[in-house]
Amino acid sequence: MGFDTIIVNGRIVTATDTSLADVALADGKIALIGKDLPRDNAARLIDARGRYGFPGGIDVHTHLDMPFGGTSSADDFETGTRAAAFGGTTTLIDFAIQYKGQTLRTAFDSWMQKASNKAVCDYSFHCIITDLAAAQLQEMNALVREGVSSFKLFMAYPGVFMLDDASIFKALRATSKNGALICMHAENGGAIDVIVQQALAEGKRAPKYHALTRPTTAEAEATSRAIALAEMAGAPLYIVHLSCNEALEKVREARDRGLPVYAETCPQYLYLSLENFDAPGFEGAKYVFTPPLREKWHQEKLWNGLKRDHLQVVSTDHCPFCFKDQKELGKDDFTKIPNGGPGVEHRMSLIYSGGVAKGRFSVNRFVELVSTTPAKLFGLYPRKGTIAVGSDADMVIFDPEREHTISAATHHMRVDYSMFEGIRVTGMPDVVLSRGRVIIENNAFLGRAGQGQFLKRSTYAVP
Numbered sequence: 001m002g003f004d005t006i007i008v009n010g011r012i013v014t015a016t017d018t019s020l021a022d023v024a025l026a027d028g029k030i031a032l033i034g035k036d037l038p039r040d041n042a043a044r045l046i047d048a049r050g051r052y053g054f055p056g057g058i059d060v061h062t063h064l065d066m067p068f069g070g071t072s073s074a075d076d077f078e079t080g081t082r083a084a085a086f087g088g089t090t091t092l093i094d095f096a097i098q099y100k101g102q103t104l105r106t107a108f109d110s111w112m113q114k115a116s117n118k119a120v121c122d123y124s125f126h127c128i129i130t131d132l133a134a135a136q137l138q139e140m141n142a143l144v145r146e147g148v149s150s151f152k153l154f155m156a157y158p159g160v161f162m163l164d165d166a167s168i169f170k171a172l173r174a175t176s177k178n179g180a181l182i183c184m185h186a187e188n189g190g191a192i193d194v195i196v197q198q199a200l201a202e203g204k205r206a207p208k209y210h211a212l213t214r215p216t217t218a219e220a221e222a223t224s225r226a227i228a229l230a231e232m233a234g235a236p237l238y239i240v241h242l243s244c245n246e247a248l249e250k251v252r253e254a255r256d257r258g259l260p261v262y263a264e265t266c267p268q269y270l271y272l273s274l275e276n277f278d279a280p281g282f283e284g285a286k287y288v289f290t291p292p293l294r295e296k297w298h299q300e301k302l303w304n305g306l307k308r309d310h311l312q313v314v315s316t317d318h319c320p321f322c323f324k325d326q327k328e329l330g331k332d333d334f335t336k337i338p339n340g341g342p343g344v345e346h347r348m349s350l351i352y353s354g355g356v357a358k359g360r361f362s363v364n365r366f367v368e369l370v371s372t373t374p375a376k377l378f379g380l381y382p383r384k385g386t387i388a389v390g391s392d393a394d395m396v397i398f399d400p401e402r403e404h405t406i407s408a409a410t411h412h413m414r415v416d417y418s419m420f421e422g423i424r425v426t427g428m429p430d431v432v433l434s435r436g437r438v439i440i441e442n443n444a445f446l447g448r449a450g451q452g453q454f455l456k457r458s459t460y461a462v463p
């Protein structure tokens with residue numbers, strides 16, 4: 001039996017086990033895992049001595065090539081997936097946006113068009129619903145059958161993305177039957193808008209007021225309301241980009257009661273805080289995204305939530321806008337600053353560094369948070385999210401000792417600043433494989449645009 005590649009001498013890590021083993025790859029899949037596999041029948045050997053073999057990272061929250069406030073996020077599906085690959089992430093789930101009056105199919109088709117010739121690693125979509133009439137409610141079932149098995153709804157941004165409680169409840173009831181998972185942006189948009197208008201009237205226009213007008217209570221209230229609606233509908237629920245302890249408490253309480261409620265947080269909420277708005281001039285605009293940064297003490301609560309499984313996933317909400325020309329659109333008014341920050345490249349290293357290297361949780365928990373649970377919740381497991389015979393050969397050879405200082409000068413995202421500028425991480429991906437092909441090695445990109453495949457996902461399964 002011939003193999004395309006054998007990864008030898010690595011410590012192979014899944015969500016449950018760590019073992020010293022060889023992993024043989026053939027035809028884009030993991031073909032065999034074992035001790036001392038015969039090496040002469042492989043076209044290529046990769047020596048992973050002293051390093052880990054992880055399943056490829058899965059980032060379930062990115063916004064590539066996304067229109068926002070008269071501009072578009074700075075990474076498209078080529079530059080964004082390439083930057084992800086540099087960081088050890090080999091699968092993205094992005095968002096196809098349905099605008100008011102459109103069919104869900106229109107959203108799906110137009111995002112497929114953005115991605116299909118560009119993506120360098122595999123991708124899939126959640127569908128954002130902003131207008132839910134009877135026709136779209138029906139269409140949800142059709143989309144699920146086509147492998148778009150999750151939908152995102154907003155409780156914020158009234159007049160743009162926000163749905164009312166009745167529509168949210170209807171969507172949840174539909175997913176309780178069709179097996180899809182609702183991803184919720186949980187912030188009380190109505191109350192926030194009132195606070196924002198008052199701030200503007202008082203002449204408060206600097207970037208920091210984006211954060212100061214979105215209280216943690218607004219996130220906690222919406223989280224709690226979303227959980228109640230999901231409970232009444234008998235549906236599972238996934239809270240996106242949870243940023244604060246008050247919302248975390250709501251998720252923890254729901255899970256303690258046995259409800260199928262899940263939540264993700266993002267590296268920015270674990271590493272950054274309101275203190276970042278002390279940056280001079282308009283620099284605070286680099287940290288304008290939603291939900292906003294919080295007081296520093298929330299960070300340790302979130303790390304603890306990851307450790308204790310009150311939070312199940314780390315995604316990035318990667319939505320980059322350049323400081324020059326894009327963030328600057330809001331120079332005189334924080335409400336005009338495009339919301340979003342770049343992060344897709346450094347998720348694995350930031351979470352490994354702060355989680356495993358700092359002793360907060362095990363390397364197996366790390367794999368669970370960045371790959372296995374995302375795959376399970378979003379219908380990709382066991383094709384993605386683990387190292388097992390028959391799984392896609394998406395793998396990361398990760399050096400736990402290698403240190404790196406994050407900087408816009410060296411990153412691969414198409415954006416002119418880094419949210420994590422100057423932060424030193426321990427642990428970096430050395431070699432990255434996507435379906436058996438080496439796409440990153442020696443800091444070089446060896447893949448090609450259009451290599452990524454659309455992933456038709458199955459429905460939600462209890463992880």
Ligand SMILES: [Zn+2]
Nearest residue numbers: 061063317319
């Ligand atoms: Zn987002």
